[in-house]
Amino acid sequence: MKTNVAQLIELPKFLDKRGNLSFIEEFKHLPFKIERAYWVYDVPGGEVRGGHAYKDNQEFIVALSGSFDVLLDDGIEKKVFSLNRSYYGLYIPKGIWREISNFSTNSLALILASTSYNQEDYIYDYNYFRNYMHEKD
Template structure:
């Protein structure tokens, strides 16, 4: 199984004019993007996530502010990732539990490999842990 990992999108531009950051299907994104959504207006220190997916792969980007993502693998290994720049991204493979904590005024972009499907969610941590025993 693939583990979550941080990577950077290419930036084009200069400080005096600004930058464009580029994400491309199957080039620097390891899957075809089928769904895009963003989270915003989240109260500071609010917790979101608390789930895993059976099939869905995701790329998370903090477009504004910061997002701390705590992941748990099926083996129980926990990792913490801090997203704080719009050219930095976190790849989340299927079957990884995630908890996200947001700074004030955070804006998070999510690129997904699947359309929304409630049956793809694992919403109970006990179910997630029991699946891998």
């Protein structure tokens, strides 16, 4: 797995007549140790979550229920990933702008993060983000 490129990762799935099972293991399915887990739910129609980038944090997003779109922007190219299967996750390296939208009714987004919450790690201003990424090159 490339750790500097956003990518969809298929997770193990065990199909059973009693119900299916999938799981995530750090350093096996993710290139980082999980320091934080949080989830987004009950998002009103038309709302957008995210709207920021991280200087250091990496994330892995799974649609545990329902569906939503994740727009990723590295400052040059934008790409949309539609998440709608609980056995696929989206790895997002640090330094990528993200916006999550088009939440279906009763959708549930699980986000696993490589760092503890740190307000100083967030970049909320898109122009600052573009300049920050350009300076790093």
